Amino acid sequence: MASDRPYSSIIERLKNAGLRPTRQRLALAKLLFEKGNRHLTAEHLHGEASAANVRISLATVYNALHQFTAAGLLREVVVEPGRSYFDTNVEEHHHFYREDTCGLEDIPGEHLQVGDLPAPPAGTSVTRVDVVIRVKSDQGST
Amino acid sequence: MASDRPYSSIIERLKNAGLRPTRQRLALAKLLFEKGNRHLTAEHLHGEASAANVRISLATVYNALHQFTAAGLLREVVVEPGRSYFDTNVEEHHHFYREDTCGLEDIPGEHLQVGDLPAPPAGTSVTRVDVVIRVKSDQGST
DNA sequence: TTATTTTCTAGAATCGTTCTAAGCTATTGA
């Protein structure tokens, strides 16, 4: 049963991506993929690992996040300078960004349509369309 | 005539923003606003100033860009971590981002419609909607 | 096993940006 092999599907995912299923990568994958959709910075994930008593260097967290992103297990989202969010939801979708709390939230794909795209510049093709709806708290708090 | 007072409208714009029309700010405004729509980083603008023999520190370029942005003369756009673009087009519009050359280009506002926005999270209101269409060169070059 | 390859890591380095504190400049109003 799956409960007897809690890592088996993650191990397969890593192997399919050409990544050895090391202790560090398994621990990060568990933190990332077993809690629903998440939008995390490298430093935040490193903090979660520490809190879970997983000793891992920050450099390894960055390495793993970029490797997972290259493998299509994560997606990188940029909404402000100097900080990247890694998104466990790799389906097509867009985001709300709360400017006051610096939090990212998904907008389900079917709830936002971008009308016909204009033709991209000659010689180029579209790799992704990112829509970010920036919001702020009403009044000055929350 | 306007040609006799090439700086007069820029001076007015700065004064209206509560900014003294200093040598540095006038030179930057001239570089920014007299060449059509531009999307520049602070370092790029600093380089243009140097090339035009305007001696100005990088800190002053950053200060001026943020002041101009606060005054509504510029808009800040983020498309990748660790770098901000300042956009001289403050009309509502969206962007193509060429991932290979790191160049930003305007999409005229009327050429891209974002269908009805979903309701923002409770207690928040929308400050801006940013659409970035990421493109890459066909084949491996430019 | 042992050899080979990949991965991990501490710490240094880098990069864009912001801060600091001291000197300059534009503006004001006597």
Added chain:
DNA sequence: TCAATAGCTTAGAACGATTCTAGAAAATAA
């Protein structure tokens, strides 16, 4: 006209996120 004042500029240090380095450790192959 010219201090006095408030605002501005600057070099360089500091910063925070990220990347690099190079040697040690772990995973896999032989």
